[in-house]
Amino acid sequence: MTAPGVQQDVTARPPVIERRLHPVTPLRRAWAPVAVLIGWALHDPDQAQRQLTRLTTTTLVLGLAVLLPAAALYGFLTWWFTHFAVTDTELRIRTGLLFRRTAHIRLERVQAIDVTQPLLARIVGVAKLKLDVIGTDKKDELAFLGAEEARALRAELLARAAGFAPETAHEVGEAPSRELLRVPPGVLAVSLVLTGATWGWLVAGVVVVPLLWMATHSLWTVLAAALPLFGAAGAGSVGRFVTEYDWTVGESPDGLRIDHGLLDRVHETVPPGRVQTVRIVEPLLWRRRGWVRVELDVAGSDNSMLLPVAPREIAEAVIARVLPGVTVPPHEALSRPPRRARWCVPLWWRGYGLAVTDTVFVARHGLLGRRVALVPHAKVQSVRLVQGPWQRARGVADVHVDNGANKSAAARLRDADEAALLLQAQAERSRTGRRDARPDRWMA
Numbered sequence: 023m024t025a026p027g028v029q030q031d032v033t034a035r036p037p038v039i040e041r042r043l044h045p046v047t048p049l050r051r052a053w054a055p056v057a058v059l060i061g062w063a064l065h066d067p068d069q070a071q072r073q074l075t076r077l078t079t080t081t082l083v084l085g086l087a088v089l090l091p092a093a094a095l096y097g098f099l100t101w102w103f104t105h106f107a108v109t110d111t112e113l114r115i116r117t118g119l120l121f122r123r124t125a126h127i128r129l130e131r132v133q134a135i136d137v138t139q140p141l142l143a144r145i146v147g148v149a150k151l152k153l154d155v156i157g158t159d160k161k162d163e164l165a166f167l168g169a170e171e172a173r174a175l176r177a178e179l180l181a182r183a184a185g186f187a188p189e190t191a192h193e194v195g196e197a198p199s200r201e202l203l204r205v206p207p208g209v210l211a212v213s214l215v216l217t218g219a220t221w222g223w224l225v226a227g228v229v230v231v232p233l234l235w236m237a238t239h240s241l242w243t244v245l246a247a248a249l250p251l252f253g254a255a256g257a258g259s260v261g262r263f264v265t266e267y268d269w270t271v272g273e274s275p276d277g278l279r280i281d282h283g284l285l286d287r288v289h290e291t292v293p294p295g296r297v298q299t300v301r302i303v304e305p306l307l308w309r310r311r312g313w314v315r316v317e318l319d320v321a322g323s324d325n326s327m328l329l330p331v332a333p334r335e336i337a338e339a340v341i342a343r344v345l346p347g348v349t350v351p352p353h354e355a356l357s358r359p360p361r362r363a364r365w366c367v368p369l370w371w372r373g374y375g376l377a378v379t380d381t382v383f384v385a386r387h388g389l390l391g392r393r394v395a396l397v398p399h400a401k402v403q404s405v406r407l408v409q410g411p412w413q414r415a416r417g418v419a420d421v422h423v424d425n426g427a428n429k430s431a432a433a434r435l436r437d438a439d440e441a442a443l444l445l446q447a448q449a450e451r452s453r454t455g456r457r458d459a460r461p462d463r464w465m466a
Contacts, residue, residue: 040105040116044148044166047104048097059089106164113153113179115162129183131156133296133321134277135176137289139169144287151176154293156321180276199272199279202340205331209313210266213331216307218391220258227251266330273343280328292328296321297344298401298425300328302337304392316341319427345398351377356386356394363418363435376433376444381455383423383448385431395431397423399448399455407445409438421445423452 077085096119105116113132115125134154143149148166155162167175177196214220231248238244267284278292299319308314314337316329328344329337338350356375363371373389383397402423409419419441421433436444 038107038109038114040107043101043104043106043164044168044171045101046146046148047166048094048101050097050166108175108178108182110182115164125162127153127155127162129179132179132183133293134291135179136291137172137176139283139287139289141285149173153179197274197276199274201270201272202278202343203271203329203332203336205266205269205329207263207267209331210269211263213308213313214259214263216311217258217305218307220255223251223255223258227255262330266327269330271329271340278328278340278343292318292320292344298397298427299429299431300341300345300396302334302341302350302392302394302396304334304394306390318344319425319429321426341396345382345396348381348396348398349379350394350396351379351384353386353392356384359418359435360437362416365416366413366418366435371435374434376436378444378448378451383431383433383451385423385433387432387434397425397431399451401425402448402452402455405445405448405452407441408432409441414438421448423448 099119100117103117103119105114107114107116112129113125113127115127117123117125132153133156136152136154138150138152139148140150143166146166147169149169149172150163150165151167151172152161152163164172164175173196180197227248230251231244234240234244234247264284265286266282269282270280272279272281276291276293280288280290280292282288297318298321301317301319303315303317304313305315308331312334313331314329314334315327315331316337317326318328319326329340332340341350342348353375356377359371359374363374370389373387373392375384375386375394377384381398383399383402384394385397386392386394403426404424406422406424407419408422413419413435417438418435419438421436421441421444422430423432424430433441433444
C-alpha cells in the first residue's frame with residue numbers, strides 16, 4: 023500500500039557488487055611476516071647473528087614449518103577480507119583483517135589513474151591500479167587485478183569521472199589514444215651519457231676511493247665510500263635507462279598518456295587542467311644536439327616527467343598539448359637582470375631571465391644547465407617579493423610565484439621598481455586567469 027499523494031519509486035537501484043582482487047594477490051601479501059623478520063635482522067645484524075648461531079637444525083626446520091604456513095595463511099586472509107566496489111558516485115575499498123578500513127573515493131575527485139606492471143606481475147599477467155585523489159598525499163591502490171580487468175576498471179572509473187551515466191560507463195571502454203612521441207633507446211642512452219651528474223659521480227668515485235685507500239688501508243672504509251658514489255652513478259645512468267626505456271607519449275580525451283619501463287611497465291596519465299608548471303631543462307652537453315627534458319608540477323600527483331629527452335621543437339609541440347594556447351618564448355625574448363645584479367651573484371646573474379606573456383609567467387635560471395619554468399597565470403596561488411639586505415643595497419629583488427603543487431618559480435634579481443610593478447600586475451593576472459580558466463575536469 024502507498025499513502026495518498028506519494029508516488030512509489032519503481033526504479034530501484036541495482037545492488038552494489040563487491041569484487042575481490044586477483045587470486046595471485048595472497049602470494050604478494052604472504053611476504054609481509056617474512057619482511058618483518060628481514061627488517062629486524064637488518065636493523066640489528068649483530069643480535070640477529072647471535073640468535074641464528076643458537077638455533078639448532080631441528081629448531082630452524084620447525085621454525086620454517088611454522089613461519090611459512092603462517093605467512094601463507096596471512097596472505098590468504100588479507101586477500102579474502104579485501105573487497106572493492108564501484109557505485110554511482112564512488113569507489114569503495116574495504117580492507118583489514120583485525121581492524122577494518124573502508125576508503126570512499128569520490129569519483130569527481132579522482133585526478134589520475136595509473137596502471138603499473140612490475141616484472142613479475144607482467145609474467146603472471148596482473149597489474150596494479152593506482153589512484154591520485156585530490157586532497158590526499160598517499161595514493162590508494164588495487165593490487166593486483168588481472169591486466170585486462172585493470173584496464174577495463176580504469177576506463178570505467180574515468181568514464182564516470184567524465185560524467186557518463188553509471189549504467190553506460192562500463193560500456194565506454196578505454197578512450198582511443200594517438201601517439202605523439204616515442205623516444206628511441208639509442209637517443210635515451212646517448213642523452214644519459216651526456217648528463218654531467220653521472221660523470222660527476224664517476225669522477226668523484228675514481229678520485230676519492232684511491233685517496234681513502236692510501237689514507238686508511240681499510241677495505242670497509244673504502245667500500246662505505248665507493249658504494250654510494252658508484253651506486254649514484256649507476257642510478258643516474260643504467261637505472262634511468264631501465265625506467266625511461268621506450269618512453270611513449272600519446273594524446274587521448276582523458277589527457278596525455280605516458281608509457282615507459284623496460285622491466286616494470288608503467289602506464290600513467292597527465293590529467294587535463296591539473297598541470298601547474300612546466301619546466302624545460304637544457305643540460306650543457308645537450309645544447310649542440312638541440313635536446314631538452316620536460317618536467318611537470320602536477321597538483322596532488324608525483325608525476326614529474328613528461329619527456330626524458332626530445333628535440334626542442336618537438337618538446338614545444340607537446341607542451342602546447344599540455345598548456346593549450348601557450349607558446350614557449352625563445353631565450354632571446356627573456357630579459358636579463360640589470361648589470362648591477364652582478365654584485366649579488368657574480369657571473370651567474372647572466373643565467374637569469376624573465377618574460378610574461380598573456381598566458382604564462384616565464385622564469386629562467388642557470389648559466390650552464392638552463393631551466394625554464396612556465397607557470398600559467400590561472401595556476402598561480404600566491405605572489406611574493408623577496409629582498410635581502412644585500413639586494414636592497416643594489417636595488418634588486420626577487421619575485422616568486424607559488425603554484426597549487428606547493429612548488430614555486432622565481433624571477434631573480436629584477437630591478438626593485440620593476441619587481442614591485444611585476445608583483446601587482448601578476449596578482450591581477452592570476453585573478454583574471456583563474457576566473458576565465460576552464461574547470462579541472464576529465465574530458466568526455
